[in-house]
Amino acid sequence: MRYIWSLPNRVFHWGLVIFILIAYLSDDYLRLHIAVGIGVLSLVVFRILWGVLGIKYSDFKDWGKEPSHNKIASIVMGLILIDILLICITGLFSYFYNISEDIHEFFANSLYFLIALHLLGVSKEFLINKTNVFSIFNGYKKGEFESIKLNSFQKLISIILLTISFISPIVVFIFVDGNSDNYYELYEDD
Ligand code: HEM
Ligand code: HEM
Numbered sequence: 001m002r003y004i005w006s007l008p009n010r011v012f013h014w015g016l017v018i019f020i021l022i023a024y025l026s027d028d029y030l031r032l033h034i035a036v037g038i039g040v041l042s043l044v045v046f047r048i049l050w051g052v053l054g055i056k057y058s059d060f061k062d063w064g065k066e067p068s069h070n071k072i073a074s075i076v077m078g079l080i081l082i083d084i085l086l087i088c089i090t091g092l093f094s095y096f097y098n099i100s101e102d103i104h105e106f107f108a109n110s111l112y113f114l115i116a117l118h119l120l121g122v123s124k125e126f127l128i129n130k131t132n133v134f135s136i137f138n139g140y141k142k143g144e145f146e147s148i149k150l151n152s153f154q155k156l157i158s159i160i161l162l163t164i165s166f167i168s169p170i171v172v173f174i175f176v177d178g179n180s181d182n183y184y185e186l187y188e189d190d
Helices: 009-025 030-050 069-095 103-128 152-175 180-189
Strands: none
Touching: 009 030, 009 103, 009 152, 030 152, 069 103, 103 180
């Protein structure tokens, strides 16, 4: 067994899953919705940085090659990251500039489709190709590849950015005005 997904990768993945689930369930409770949305945004910013720091298998250059994600999986995961950025940008625009949320909803619906593809791919790997998909839980995959080891700089970056990702939703939840009706009235009075 070789260690291929570091703890920050796994915290990112499962944090993303939980925050997206809450964002999906809370579209009628704007305060919570925006709070976890900011968490999702911070996690994706972390993952994009993590993909250019030269960490074996996590680096975007290694995507599509064994033992990182296979080619199709990499495309779907790349689209998931881009789509999440678009969702968060359009969400922020619809909150701050009172722009229609239709485009935000469109990107959210696209994300559900991409997640379904991702889960189909994971199930196929697990059931048909008998790949060890538990690596996303424990970090280990079978095979003769080199295990990863993070240097102090990479550890520090991950601690800072992941801490921000989990603290920012709490801060936003405390300070954001979740009452979009009030916001729109203020906007119209201008
Ligand atoms: C920074 C991140 C985000 C911000 C600022 C944001 C903001 C908003 C706002 C302002 C609305 C309109 C709510 C209303 O007035 O009724 C909304 C709706 C919605 N958002 Fe987000 N959002 C964010 C992230 C997300 C994420 C990650 C998802 C994905 C699951 C998502 C899915 C939705 C959905 C499905 C709606 C309902 C659209 C409708 O029913 O018309 N949002 N969001
Ligand atoms: C909201 C739902 C989900 C989203 C947005 C999502 C997104 C992602 C992303 C972006 C990656 C790449 C991670 C990285 O390179 O650091 C990934 C990998 C992975 N995800 Fe998910 N995921 C979701 C749910 C799940 C679930 C429920 C499972 C079930 C086991 C799962 C299993 C995996 C596995 C096994 C990998 C690694 C694949 C490989 O080794 O090539 N994901 N996911």
